[in-house]
Amino acid sequence: MDELKEKAWRNDAAAKVTGRVRFTDDIKLPGLLHAVPVYGDYVHARIVAVDTAAATKSRGVVRVITARDVPGSNRCGQILKDLHVLADDKIRYHGDVAAVVVAETRAQAIAAGRRVRVRAEPLPELLDPEAALAPGAPLVHEERGANLIHRHVIRKGDTTRGFAESAHIVEQEFRTPFVEHAYLEPEAAICRVRDDGVLEVRGSMQHPYSTRRFVAEFLGLPLARVEIVGTPMGGGFGGKDDTAALVCARTALAAWLTGRPVKMTYEREWSMRESYKRHPYRMRYRMGVGADGLIRAVECRIVADGGAYCSTSPWVTWRSTVQCCGPYVVPHVEGEVLSVYTNHVFTGAMRGFGSPQVNFAVEQLVEMAAAAAGLSGVEFRRRNMVRQGSTTVTGQVLEGHAVSLSEVFERVLAESGYEDKLRRSSHGQGEDDYYGIGLAMSYRGVSLGAEGTDFCAAVVSVQFDGSVILEAGIHENGQGAESAMILLLAEELGVDRDHIVYRRPSTSAVPDSGTTVASRATIMGGGAVSRAAAAVRLQMAGAVVADLGCRPEEVRFAGSRLTAPGGRDVGFAEAAQRLYRDQKYPYALGVFPAPRVDWDESCGQGRAYFTWVYGCQAVELSVNKRTGRIRLLNAWAAHDVGRAVNWAALLGQFYGGMAMGAGYGLFEEVAMTGGRLRSLNFDTYRIPRSTDMPEMTAIVLENRDPLSPSGAKSIGEPANELMAPAIANAYFHATGRRRCQLPIGGEK
Amino acid sequence: MKTTAPSTAAGAPGFARGSTSAAKARPLTLIVNGRRLRITARNRHKNLLTFLREDLDLTGAKRGCGIGLCGACTVLADKRPLRTCRIFVAAVLGRSLTTIEGLAAPNGGLHPLQQAFIDAGAIQCGYCTPGMVLTAHAFLLKHPEPSRAEARRAISANLCRCTGYQQIIDSILAAAPHYRKKE
Numbered sequence: 001m002d003e004l005k006e007k008a009w010r011n012d013a014a015a016k017v018t019g020r021v022r023f024t025d026d027i028k029l030p031g032l033l034h035a036v037p038v039y040g041d042y043v044h045a046r047i048v049a050v051d052t053a054a055a056t057k058s059r060g061v062v063r064v065i066t067a068r069d070v071p072g073s074n075r076c077g078q079i080l081k082d083l084h085v086l087a088d089d090k091i092r093y094h095g096d097v098a099a100v101v102v103a104e105t106r107a108q109a110i111a112a113g114r115r116v117r118v119r120a121e122p123l124p125e126l127l128d129p130e131a132a133l134a135p136g137a138p139l140v141h142e143e144r145g146a147n148l149i150h151r152h153v154i155r156k157g158d159t160t161r162g163f164a165e166s167a168h169i170v171e172q173e174f175r176t177p178f179v180e181h182a183y184l185e186p187e188a189a190i191c192r193v194r195d196d197g198v199l200e201v202r203g204s205m206q207h208p209y210s211t212r213r214f215v216a217e218f219l220g221l222p223l224a225r226v227e228i229v230g231t232p233m234g235g236g237f238g239g240k241d242d243t244a245a246l247v248c249a250r251t252a253l254a255a256w257l258t259g260r261p262v263k264m265t266y267e268r269e270w271s272m273r274e275s276y277k278r279h280p281y282r283m284r285y286r287m288g289v290g291a292d293g294l295i296r297a298v299e300c301r302i303v304a305d306g307g308a309y310c311s312t313s314p315w316v317t318w319r320s321t322v323q324c325c326g327p328y329v330v331p332h333v334e335g336e337v338l339s340v341y342t343n344h345v346f347t348g349a350m351r352g353f354g355s356p357q358v359n360f361a362v363e364q365l366v367e368m369a370a371a372a373a374g375l376s377g378v379e380f381r382r383r384n385m386v387r388q389g390s391t392t393v394t395g396q397v398l399e400g401h402a403v404s405l406s407e408v409f410e411r412v413l414a415e416s417g418y419e420d421k422l423r424r425s426s427h428g429q430g431e432d433d434y435y436g437i438g439l440a441m442s443y444r445g446v447s448l449g450a451e452g453t454d455f456c457a458a459v460v461s462v463q464f465d466g467s468v469i470l471e472a473g474i475h476e477n478g479q480g481a482e483s484a485m486i487l488l489l490a491e492e493l494g495v496d497r498d499h500i501v502y503r504r505p506s507t508s509a510v511p512d513s514g515t516t517v518a519s520r521a522t523i524m525g526g527g528a529v530s531r532a533a534a535a536v537r538l539q540m541a542g543a544v545v546a547d548l549g550c551r552p553e554e555v556r557f558a559g560s561r562l563t564a565p566g567g568r569d570v571g572f573a574e575a576a577q578r579l580y581r582d583q584k585y586p587y588a589l590g591v592f593p594a595p596r597v598d599w600d601e602s603c604g605q606g607r608a609y610f611t612w613v614y615g616c617q618a619v620e621l622s623v624n625k626r627t628g629r630i631r632l633l634n635a636w637a638a639h640d641v642g643r644a645v646n647w648a649a650l651l652g653q654f655y656g657g658m659a660m661g662a663g664y665g666l667f668e669e670v671a672m673t674g675g676r677l678r679s680l681n682f683d684t685y686r687i688p689r690s691t692d693m694p695e696m697t698a699i700v701l702e703n704r705d706p707l708s709p710s711g712a713k714s715i716g717e718p719a720n721e722l723m724a725p726a727i728a729n730a731y732f733h734a735t736g737r738r739r740c741q742l743p744i745g746g747e748k
Numbered sequence: 749m750k751t752t753a754p755s756t757a758a759g760a761p762g763f764a765r766g767s768t769s770a771a772k773a774r775p776l777t778l779i780v781n782g783r784r785l786r787i788t789a790r791n792r793h794k795n796l797l798t799f800l801r802e803d804l805d806l807t808g809a810k811r812g813c814g815i816g817l818c819g820a821c822t823v824l825a826d827k828r829p830l831r832t833c834r835i836f837v838a839a840v841l842g843r844s845l846t847t848i849e850g851l852a853a854p855n856g857g858l859h860p861l862q863q864a865f866i867d868a869g870a871i872q873c874g875y876c877t878p879g880m881v882l883t884a885h886a887f888l889l890k891h892p893e894p895s896r897a898e899a900r901r902a903i904s905a906n907l908c909r910c911t912g913y914q915q916i917i918d919s920i921l922a923a924a925p926h927y928r929k930k931e
Contacts, residue, residue: 008868010866010871013866015874017865018852018862028805183875186811232874233873234874235873268815478873649869654912655911655912655913657912659911659912660909681814691901
């Protein structure tokens with residue numbers, strides 16, 4: 001680890017820095033055909049016909065595919081099977097794909113795509129979730145009977161009593177926009193039918209197992225006949241789950257129907273038009289505070305625009321429900337979080353997964369409540385924050401791990417010089433540009449929690465010469481998951497990291513391990529690696545204990561040697577060879593099932609997550625008085641990551657998360673008119689540039705988590721969920737004005 | 749599925765030996781990673797990025813936006829950054845292009861700037877990396893003693909969604925001493 005602080009290491013760095021790494025669109029196959037999607041220019045319409053005659057006759061076209069050609073089920077989805085892989089009865093948003101054109105060249109496919117005619121009868125467009133909930137509103141999915149996707153509730157204590165006990169009550173509405181993931185690599189897939197009858201899929205996706213389900217159901221094939229082969233991916237951030245799987249499914253069908261390999265690579269405009277976004281939230285909050293400065297009650301009603309399809313809306317809004325009051329002790333809570341169908345682009349997973357929205361609200365609300373109670377935001381947080389043994393708003397007692405919120409908070413205060421800078425903040429006064437500092441903090445449930453079944457597998461196979469192959473059901477999204485697992489395994493087996501090869505996972509080789517989302521790669525994948533390594537250690541130790549004169553569990557693995565307590569030792573490769581000679585393999589499948597959680601859906605109470613991470617971020621900014629332009633000057637982040645596995649990669653998650661959070665706070669917003677996106681590329685959707693970002697300071701806290709076999713927890717999402725509210729608070733301290741709607745930056 | 753073997757410029761089809769000085773005299777050629785390439789009439793009207801990626805199999809340059817904004821398609825033309833996604837091959841005839849595949853030494857040894865990117869942890873998904881490295885390289889050739897703010901500005905037209913740019917800036921500063929010595 002100390003060495004890794006000096007010099008970063010990643011298993012894929014050399015291939016990436018030389019351009020040798022092959023992303024999906026970089027792969028070529030003999031006889032390759034090219035496919036492109038065709039959209040109908042409707043927001044909500046009943047399809048009359050998809051006329052493919054002219055396109056089919058176009059030069060170079062091999063096949064034009066519509067819903068009629070689907071051999072299996074055209075409906076898929078991780079929660080509700082309401083996603084139409086190819087539009088059949090209706091178009092429900094402007095990005096619905098009506099046909100796929102397959103041609104000898106990409107140019108021919110694009111040209112022919114313009115000749116596909118989608119004829120449809122327009123239907124009333126539902127573009128406001130509140131209106132979509134009104135009785136008698138037209139339905140996006142008639143068979144569902146309502147536009148409500150899901151409603152979560154949370155009820156704790158008695159809010160009537162809580163507000164009666166309150167000396168101060170604050171109320172506020174907050175709004176957040178649609179946000180684009182903006183991974184630099186647009187969606188792509190390349191598929192072929194192998195001579196063993198298996199449909200092989202490579203693509204830019206972060207959920208190989210759900211992609212396999214989508215493809216298999218779409219084609220009517222058993223899971224075993226679809227193999228998703230891990231392929232380097234140019235960023236995901238939660239966005240390469242459902243849409244990416246749909247791109248793979250359509251490409252797979254094209255390969256299946258033509259008998260030739262097919263590639264489909266998205267243009268940025270198609271990607272932005274079709275791919276799901278982060279949910280826009282409308283949040284109404286009411287908070288009551290006693291004369292002692294303690295929060296007595298919170299009421300909230302949150303409505304999320306789910307867009308045309310369910311996707312992961314129920315899970316995203318569940319996390320919002322669990323974390324709806326921020327990391328504070330609140331005795332009386334009543335809230336509901338609704339997700340609603342509209343004819344907007346659908347919304348789903350994005351880094352943070354329901355927390356960036358509620359954090360934006362709550363971290364401003366507590367400062368408003370503090371002001372009402374005559375306290376500073378710092379003092380108010382100290383009085384109300386969760387601590388060791390606190391009970392959360394869902395009734396979970398925070399125990400069994402270090403509840404380090406106070407620690408991260410105090411570290412940020414100290415390192416940023418927060419209280420001094422707060423005193424120097426403009427508060428809307430002064431001649432020069434406004435200046436301010438602000439902060440935000442959170443707790444975050446780790447991994448999936450009570451969202452779903454959560455377990456993960458890894459295979460460790462030691463070869464005859466002592467080299468090691470590692471395979472895990474965790475996908476490399478670019479964050480360095482492979483490297484983290486190699487480093488963990490190197491430590492567990494006491495071998496050099498360069499002796500370990502991470503085999504890119506195939507869904508045919510590693511059992512279904514779920515999706516690489518929810519910041520679960522290190523804790524879940526690392527857990528499975530640790531379990532596999534423990535099994536392999538016992539196997540290898542068993543082969544040499546006769547010589548070493550000790551019990552297998554006493555053998556220490558370090559320096560590529562197996563050493564007994566007395567000092568006698570055997571080389572790692574030698575131990576492997578002895579095992580092979582005994583007709584045994586140094587090989588193990590490690591499985592890490594997440595510790596049990598429980599949840600009562602009827603009242604929103606339960607042990608939601610098996611462990612939690614704690615974080616705090618602060619930002620210093622200036623606001624130009626004339627133009628309103630916000631400039632970030634400095635930023636600090638403190639997160640308790642359990643344990644740092646790969647130092648530079650960890651810092652990269654801090655910085656990258658903060659940058660994405662800064663974009664969310666300052667200017668990111670998918671612009672739309674009447675359900676049609678106006679933001680279709682980087683000229684109309686701005687993400688942070690280097691010059692938008694300040695110097696960032698990362699403060700790493702390591703309280704090893706007893707429930708994580710490796711001790712490590714999560715960082716990808718925690719780092720992303722705090723910058724927007726910190727900016728909003730700094731903006732308030734600078735200008736004296738509350739901004740309750742994101743994005744808050746920009747000229748005005 | 750077998751991928752096409754990563755080819756170097758030397759291994760790509762259509763290359764003939766030549767020297768930079770002859771470029772002006774023979775405007776129907778293009779030098780890519782030090783090798784002179786004869787450009788057919790058909791290829792002159794191809795999109796430069798497509799030509800590099802599809803015809804030469806130099807896939808290090810990426811298509812990120814297709815409108816010249818994100819910088820993932822950046823190569824160097826006579827040591828200056830050039831966006832390849834919106835121009836035709838004809839626009840660069842007679843010039844000398846360096847793609848990311850041409851930055852490492854012929855024996856495959858990493859360029860000091862590439863090593864600095866690795867050592868500083870400046871690489872995550874890697875999609876922006878080739879364009880980022882080449883942009884930084886062109887900058888350091890002209891400004892071998894940059895301040896941190898200058899290094900930050902130098903990459904302001906290249907988008908990265910993973911890193912927050914901080915470790916990329918670290919790597920540019922770490923590599924700078926090498927540019928003070930030579931190049």
